[in-house]
Amino acid sequence: MIKIIDLHKSFGSTKVLQGVNLEIKRGETMVIIGQSGSGKSVLIKHLIGLLKPDKGEIYVDGVEVTHLKENELRQITRKFGLLFQGGALFDSMTVAQNIAFGLTRYTNYSSQKIEQIVKASLAKVGLQGVENLMPYELSGGMKKRVGLARAIAYNPEIILYDEPSTGIDPIRADAINELINVMKKKLQVTSVVITHDMISAYKVADRIAMLYQGKIIEIGTPEEIKRTKNPVVRQFIHGEAEGPIENW
């Protein structure tokens, strides 16, 4: 479904991605792990066209997306839902308007139907009666859950989760893990999850890939990752201060 070939991206003199190769199959949940600042968010922003690579190709359903024109890219972004690290809710809109935003642009649903979908999406993330609140009235965790409700509201085929469990209490984090699994089982959604949280990674992943120094250095099922002999991956998944990873 998604194929990334030799992706390179630099910001000024900082090389962030240095030849990423990764294939994500339809319906699978791929978890990408890596240190803070290793380029995980940069990688998923390339998938949706928010960033253009310096070199490399990205195929979504066989279509190479890095050279698409704006209108063509719009057809591809319709397939994606993106949960941002901080929620990225629109400050000037209510919770309901935030969730309805994608629906009004991607569908021709009536206002009643949109209202129903907004409520149903909020219920999926464990929120009720917050439709008319403004983002500044929500806690950090609630913002994140509203952001997730917004990402899933228009039934995208692929959902990109940028640190879904960061800033949320462990019980809510587990509920979001459950939701990722439910979306996969019931709707056959393809998911790409970026996280540091190994409990979450093991719970939702079909496969885990580790991004280190701009490249995918290991990829495998959770069991394979747990048994890996790669010292960099071992240090990261066990959260050890001593090891080959530098500049942490």
Next chain:
Amino acid sequence: MNLKMWPQPRLSLISLFFEQLGELGLLTFKSLRNIFRRPWEKKILVAQLEEIGVRSLPVVSLTAAFGGLVFGLQTYVGFHRYIGPGSEAYGGPIISLGLSKELIPILVGLMVTGRVGSAMAAEIGTMKITEQIDALFSLGADPNRYLVVPRLLACFLMLPCLTLYGDIIGIAAGYVYNVILMGVNRVIYLNNTLLYLELWDVVSGLIKAAFFGIVIALIGCWQGLRAEGGAEGVGRSTTRTVVIASISILIVNFFLSKVLPATLK
């Protein structure tokens, strides 16, 4: 040639200048092109018309009133001193022409820069650093059409309206100072004003104001879109907007004054 011989800081400043000029040029081209493309963000345009036009009325009223009063005062003093007592009534056309052609468009431009341009940079800059602009894109909205085009159109339409309103207030204030406060002959003052003030004087001021509107919106949005580095970065963008837009307005004003004909007669 040994590159180390070159003065590096100056070279990087020049390249930075052209890089930023290129950014602004691209934003201008994209925004002007998108004005004619559907879908139009009508609700946001109406909100911006209200924000830029209606909510600027108090500040424009005060600025134009005191601008008109002080211009009236100095014109009175000038005629009284150099031509003699009784000649003050001939200052009417000078006050009206000076206000409508130069002072009011510039004052309105600078006031709107401070009130609206800075707010644009702060709002869009905050959206940028909190990933709201990325969210717009991911949810099917083109950030340029959604954020820049309505602000550009609203400024382009509202600055001339505010200037026309300011002209009326300013000219009335000049009349109040001379005729009501200083007892200048009302009939001569009004007759001279109506005789020598041309419609083109007012229209050329409105044309200038439309250009100032474009300058304010483009610089405010451009600085907002390039904000980075958290709250400090947003603050820097806001300050830069006020400085760059104010200077640009004064420069554009000079060139427009040079290009636009003094009279159509």
